[in-house]
Structure formats: C-alpha cells, structure tokens
Amino acid sequence: MKQQSNNAPIENTLIVGSGLAGCLLAWRLQERGLPFQIVGSTTLPNAWSVAAGLINPVTGKWMTKSWNIDQLIPEVERTYRAIEQALDIEIYHPMPFRRYCQNMEDVKRCGRRSRNPRYANVLSEHVPVGSGPDAIVDTHGSFEIYQASYVDLPILIAALQDHFQQCGRLRDETFVHAELERTPNGWHYKDSEAQRIIFCEGMGIQNNPWFNYLPISPAKGETLILTSDTLELPKTVYHHTKWLLPYKDRSFRIGATYDDNDLSHEPTESGKAELFKHARAFIKPEHKLEVQKHMAGIRPMTKDVRPFLGTHPNEANLHILNGLGSKGASLAPEMTKQLVSHLFDGEQLDPEVDITRFIEQ
Numbered sequence: 001m002k003q004q005s006n007n008a009p010i011e012n013t014l015i016v017g018s019g020l021a022g023c024l025l026a027w028r029l030q031e032r033g034l035p036f037q038i039v040g041s042t043t044l045p046n047a048w049s050v051a052a053g054l055i056n057p058v059t060g061k062w063m064t065k066s067w068n069i070d071q072l073i074p075e076v077e078r079t080y081r082a083i084e085q086a087l088d089i090e091i092y093h094p095m096p097f098r099r100y101c102q103n104m105e106d107v108k109r110c111g112r113r114s115r116n117p118r119y120a121n122v123l124s125e126h127v128p129v130g131s132g133p134d135a136i137v138d139t140h141g142s143f144e145i146y147q148a149s150y151v152d153l154p155i156l157i158a159a160l161q162d163h164f165q166q167c168g169r170l171r172d173e174t175f176v177h178a179e180l181e182r183t184p185n186g187w188h189y190k191d192s193e194a195q196r197i198i199f200c201e202g203m204g205i206q207n208n209p210w211f212n213y214l215p216i217s218p219a220k221g222e223t224l225i226l227t228s229d230t231l232e233l234p235k236t237v238y239h240h241t242k243w244l245l246p247y248k249d250r251s252f253r254i255g256a257t258y259d260d261n262d263l264s265h266e267p268t269e270s271g272k273a274e275l276f277k278h279a280r281a282f283i284k285p286e287h288k289l290e291v292q293k294h295m296a297g298i299r300p301m302t303k304d305v306r307p308f309l310g311t312h313p314n315e316a317n318l319h320i321l322n323g324l325g326s327k328g329a330s331l332a333p334e335m336t337k338q339l340v341s342h343l344f345d346g347e348q349l350d351p352e353v354d355i356t357r358f359i360e361q
C-alpha cells in the first residue's frame with residue numbers, strides 16, 4: 001500500500017470514464033470549483049458516439065410517460081444551455097415529435113392516453129391522416145409528442161473532452177483497475193492521489209472489480225445515417241415503430257435496433273437490413289435512399305431500468321454513476337447533479353437510483 005508523503009487531506013476526485021456521465025459529472029465539479037482529474041479513453045468503445053440523443057417524454061407501445069420526465073426536463077434545459085453558452089457550441093435541439101399510429105389499436109391506445117390529464121403537457125389529440133409531410137407513409141394518423149428534443153451527444157462529448165484536455169484535467173488512456181491502490185488518505189493511481197473515485201464507465205462496468213456485481217442488462221443498438229437527393233423533411237422527429245431524425249445537412253438518422261444477445265461492438269448486416277427495411281416502410285418509394293454511415297454501440301441498461309448511483313457497500317470512497325440505459329441524454333443532467341449534491345452537501349439520493357437497493361435484496 002502506498003504512503004502519502006505528508007498527511008495533508010487530499011481533495012481531489014478522480015473520475016473514470018469520459019463519456020456522457022463522466023463529462024457531465026466533471027462539468028458539475030468544475031462549476032463548483034472542486035478539483036478533479038478524469039482518466040478516460042477516447043478510443044475504447046462507448047455508447048455516446050452512436051446515440052441519437054433523443055429525449056422523448058412518451059415511449060413504448062403503451063405510450064407511457066418516461067420515468068420522472070417532468071422533473072428531468074427542466075434540468076436538461078438548464079444544463080445543456082449552460083454548456084452551449086460556455087463552450088460556444090450548439091447541442092440542444094427542442095423538436096416537434098410526431099408518432100404515427102400503425103393500426104386502429106394504436107389509435108385507441110394513444111387516444112386514451114391523450115385524454116388523461118397527466119398527459120396534457122406531453123401528448124396532443126389524434127391528428128388525422130395526411131397532416132404530416134407527403135413523403136411519410138401515414139395510414140392511421142398520428143399524435144404529436146410535446147417537449148421532445150435531441151442532444152447532439154458526439155458534439156457535446158467531443159467539446160467537453162477537448163475542454164478538459166486543454167485544462168489539463170483529462171488523461172486520455174485506459175484506466176487499469178489493478179493499479180488503483182488504497183492509501184491512508186484515499187487512493188493512489190499511477191502518479192496521482194485522490195480522496196474519492198467516481199466510476200462512470202458505461203459498459204466498462206463489466207471489468208470493474210468493485211461494481212461488477214450490479215445487475216447490468218446490456219443491449220446492443222445500431223443506427224443508420226441515410227441521404228436522399230429528393231427528400232427534404234421539416235425538422236421533426238418522425239416515429240413509425242422506429243424513429244427518424246432529420247439533420248441540418250439533409251441527411252437523417254434512423255434507429256435503433258435492440259439486441260441483448262449479440263454484444264459485440266461491430267455493426268451487423270442484419271441490423272442494417274432491419275433498419276433499411278423500416279426506413280423503406282415509412283418513406284414513400286419514390287425517394288431513393290442511400291446509406292452513408294452504419295454504427296453500433298451497447299446501451300448500459302439495468303435490470304430494474306433505473307440508474308446506478310451511490311457508494312460501494314464496503315469502500316466509502318468508491319462511487320458510481322452508471323446505468324443510464326437508453327435515456328442518458330435526459331437522465332445525465334439530473335443524475336450528475338444528484339450525485340454531486342449527495343457527495344458534497346450530504347443530500348440523500350433518490351432511493352430508486354441509490355445502489356443500496358441491491359444490498360437490501
């Protein structure tokens with residue numbers, strides 16, 4: 001075990017992972033003027049560079065409100081707008097969202113939701129057939145989902161990584177868990193000392209000897225970037241069992257597949273075929289489509305569909321922020337805020353996200 005050269009308290013926080021969770025957490029510490037270092041690889045596989053960053057308040061076949069969405073959205077707006085301003089980037093894009101009904105069952109199910117007063121701020125009444133753009137197949141009408149947006153995660157994370165690198169706070173390397181050693185005052189990693197470690201490794205959690213007991217439930221996802229010479233869609237997210245997100249340069253993205261068997265990081269021919277088939281089913285055939293890019297990543301889902309926040313049961317200075325699943329863009333602002341308030345102000349974590357829920361079981 002390494003000894004400190006003097007007994008001065010170490011204030012430093014070491015964050016492991018420079019993806020969405022790690023970078024936003026570091027941003028929070030910087031806002032508070034707290035010292036930190038990040039060890040994160042910009043080349044290891046990750047979810048953030050593949051994600052569309054959609055924030056959709058009403059999801060799934062049953063059109064249910066996403067967990068805590070009314071509380072999450074204000075923090076989403078505050079956080080991403082503040083980063084946009086500070087780093088002079090454009091990442092947060094509120095956007096209309098149109099969900100097309102596939103059959104009469106869908107019309108009835110969505111209709112019931114839209115009459116529920118709890119859904120008044122997120123769901124319109126049924127919109128009759130033919131009110132969307134001509135190019136999109138519309139057989140049973142649609143519903144508008146309010147308060148939707150997308151966050152350009154690749155631009156956000158690249159800008160934050162660059163920012164932290166310029167401040168000398170990001171070491172672009174793979175963290176080796178075996179090299180982390182306990183000291184009387186905290187932890188020693190290679191040439192640095194830290195009072196606490198916060199692991200934000202996404203799927204890297206599987207290699208983490210302290211936290212790999214948590215019930216992660218990974219799911220691979222693939223997306224396609226497409227172009228068409230003839231198709232120009234108004235800036236709306238279109239949902240037709242899969243979503244379609246148009247970009248400024250007239251390309252658009254379709255996604256995503258869901259596979260919890262194949263957990264390789266590589267895109268597959270079957271994933272591409274599935275997405276292309278969906279694209280063809282909702283864009284009228286006169287528009288020829290071309291695949292520009294095909295990407296794959298693994299979502300760090302959890303068995304109980306709630307994030308992992310908190311402290312290791314036996315190591316008081318080892319913490320975690322993970323399990324953002326398929327909703328990192330909406331969850332990360334509030335989850336990073338909550339973890340920082342917990343660690344530095346003694347605020348309680350929401351029991352639904354606190355990893356002590358697994359000790360009790």
Ligand SMILES: Cc1cc2nc3c(=O)[nH]c(=O)nc-3n(C[C@H](O)[C@H](O)[C@H](O)COP(=O)(O)OP(=O)(O)OC[C@H]3O[C@@H](n4cnc5c(N)ncnc54)[C@H](O)[C@@H]3O)c2cc1C
Nearest residue numbers: 017019020021041047051054175202204221297327328329
């Ligand atoms: C196909 C697909 C589509 C998605 N679409 C959406 C969407 O529309 N909306 C949405 O909100 N979310 C979406 N997501 C989910 C979103 O990407 C995740 O919720 C989010 O990225 C999780 O953030 P994270 O920081 O926990 O993990 P990641 O973003 O994966 O970041 C973890 C980082 O830690 C690094 N790391 C891990 N281990 C180590 C180590 N030992 N040393 C150094 N670095 C390490 C990795 O390289 C990575 O950069 C999607 C994901 C996929 C795969």
